[in-house]
Amino acid sequence: MKIYPDNSAEKLGFLPILEATLEKVHSEIAREVLENLKPMSDFKSVETTLERTSEAIRLIRIGDPLPLQEMADVRPALNKARPEGSVLDPTSILNIGQNLVMARRIKQYFLQRSDQYPTWVAYCEPIHPMKFLEDDIFQVLSEQGAIRDNASPELATIRKNLNSRKNDLRSALNKILRQASKDGYLSEQEPTIRSGRMVLAVKAEHKRKISGFIHDSSATGQTVYLEPVEALHINNDIRQLENDESREIERILKILTQKIRVVIPQILSNVVQLGQVDAGFAIARLSVELDGVVPELGNRDRSGSGKVGFHGRNLELIRAFNPHLLLKSRREGKSDTIVPLDLMLDISERCLVITGPNAGGKSVAMKTLGLISMMVQSGYAVPVREGSVLPVFGSMYVDLGDEQSIENDLSTFSSRLTWMKKAAIMANEESLILIDEAGTGTDPEEGVALYQSLIETLINQKSLIIVTTHHGNLKVFAHNHPSAVNASMEFDQENISPTYKFRKGLPGSSYAFEIAHRIGVPTAILGRAKELIGDSRNRLEQLISALQRSEQQTETARIEMEKKLTDANRLINTFNEKHDALLKERDK
Incomplete structure (x- = not known):
């Protein structure tokens, strides 16, 4: 979907929705997918994505766990494996193996439930199961990433000999240790390691009493670390066997890296697809948190194919909550404070003019439609009742009236004029137009005239326009124009307070005098004000x-x-x- 200006997603509350979705991902690539998420404008893409979301929500709600877990980002390791002769470390290979296992299990999961989740079966079709490579990796590595003794026959022999010589060393040292301890030569009663070799901690004054090689001494000089001559040859053997072990492990890892190198494109394809699955289920999990419903898409033509824009069926939002406000309130434990919006627009009604008091909910009602449209076209289920109908829009032009540009020397109204020019030229029958507080920022009569002229142009271009305003001329315009309709935010006249309930068909009063009277503005000032208007x-x-x-x-x-x-x-x-x-x- 084309959205103008660029910061409209932030202004409508879409960024907090994305941030909440990011909390639910298992992988870095899913995070990247969501950070670059943009509402779609192709009808079929929106429809298919929403079908996947519906299936994912059903899966989540019935508690049939998907084998999706935390995933390491293996792309750097795969890039490192590309050069011929390169060798990956065990952790990198383990992460690749775990990704392969997860990819295979997720594809298998959906294939076994193809009747329940057909869109996910199709979506996971590009995944390449590579059980042969999994087996090769986990024949070498344990689940914790340690090299197995039986990773190769050579390694098994080396480790057997290494363990044997280590036992010989312990026996030799223990024999010397017992005698030296009895003679009072030792500072410590257990062997220790210096320079990779097992040694004894001997008191400096007795260092000549035990034949051997001194490797180190303590900071005080009171202890020397001595390798007895009886252990020297055994330690040499151990060092040689450890070198043999390292070379054999290097050889084994090089072979595994070569096997991985051959299928890097397929592994990368799996990684990307797993990230998409992860992102899709994060969207579904947030949809569940919002008690989301997938609305019907209203713009099918008679042939059954989808056409972008407001046509085909009426727009109907039934008990629609603003998703951003609902999420914020629920996480703060205040969800009962949000008033839902019921909005129905006939296909002949191209412009809705919402009026009413300040802080009465006009802007929230307009933003609710904008945010819900962005979310639906990004694949989210939204907090509305079953039976709600929403078109797929090809573009959205948002004028919230609070844009200034110091850099370009633009006042608020100048920036609104720039927006008006863009909307008048670019908007068409596929567009949703949102205008907040039309007519403000300049001389009221001129401002209203400009906006009324723009609205007339946009109606002729068959865009759908939602406008909030205080100006009476736009109320009259909406009453007289056959393609426009008035609406208002209900006001409790007895208690002089807004109810935040949306009412279509009647314009709203600003109730400035009533509110001013309630807060104690002097009667004389109110009387004179009424005379002036x-x-x-x-x-x-x-x-x-x-x-x-x-x-x-x-x-x-x-x-x-x-x-x-x-x-x-x-x-x-x-x-x-x-x-x-x-x-x-x-x-x-």
Whole structure:
């Protein structure tokens, strides 16, 4: 999806969603995938990705664990293995082996459950199981990365001889140790290691009493570390065998590295695919944390194929929570404070103008649609109810009215004009347009006129436009234009406070005077202010308030009527049950 300006994802709250998703990955490559995640604009890609997310969510919820674990990044090791004659260390080879095992097991996992997770079976098709290489690696290495004794016949022989000579050395030293200890020659009662050789800690004044080679002395000079002559030849044998062991291990690792080198492209392909699987399941796990649902994609044409943009079906968000606010609130233990959004737009309604008081939720409602659209087109399930319908958009133009550029000497309004130019030229029938506080930043009449003209242009270009504003002229425009519709954020007029509930069909009042009266602004100032804005403006605001009050009363009456109807139906059902019981009793 083309998004303008570039920082729109941050402004709409998409970056915190990505950061929360990054907490759930097992690999560095999955982290890179998510850090570069961009909303898709191809209908089929969005549809297929959402199908995978749905399957992953089902897998997570039923508790059928995927064999996906922490994965080391083996790409540096594979690059090191490319030159002929190079040798990888045991840890690098172990990490490669573990990646191979995980790739094979994940592909096998989905193949065994192909009826349940068909999209993941297809997605994991590129994985190349290499059991032969796994076997070669783990024949040499233990699960902890140690070289096995039976890694080769030569190594087995060397280690057998090495252990034998070490036993001989211990026997020889213990014999000398017992006598030297009895004679009082020793500073320590156990052999120790100096320069890779086993020695005795002898008091300096007795160093001539034991024949041998002095390797070192203590800092005080009171102890010397002496290799008895009886141990000299055995230590030489041990040193030689250890050198033989190192050369044999080097030879074995070189052979393994050569085997890895031959299939580096296939291993890298597996690594990339595992990273994609890891990223996909991280998205699914965050979707589960948000109680996410995959909405229906609304822009299918009659042939069943998908076409990008707002057409085909109405847009409908049922009890949609702002994902960023919901995630933040839940992690702070305050999830009950978020008010859901119910929004339905008919396919003929190209522009929604949302009005209402400051801090009443206008911007949050607009951002909720923008953020949910970005998430869905990135593969997330989102916090909406089943039955929600959302189009796939090809582009998104976001004007939040808070952009300034010191570097380019642009004021807030100048930057908005730059945005307007871009949107007017580039937006089309595939675009979602989000405009916050239209008409601010300059002379109100001129600002509103500019935005109304832009909105008319965008409607003609068949974009979908969501606008928030305080300006009455845009309310009138939305009422009169056949492709526009008013909406408002509900306001509790008795308590003079917002309810954050979205209401489509009626414009909203700013309730500036009511709020000012509540916080104690002097009556004289309020009276003069009302005179200044004129009777017609006052009457408009009073009409809007009366209409909203009437709607609230109607809604209250409707809820009461539904309750009475429910009670009546319950009484009728009770009566029918008793009547049927009496008839059965009579017929006995």
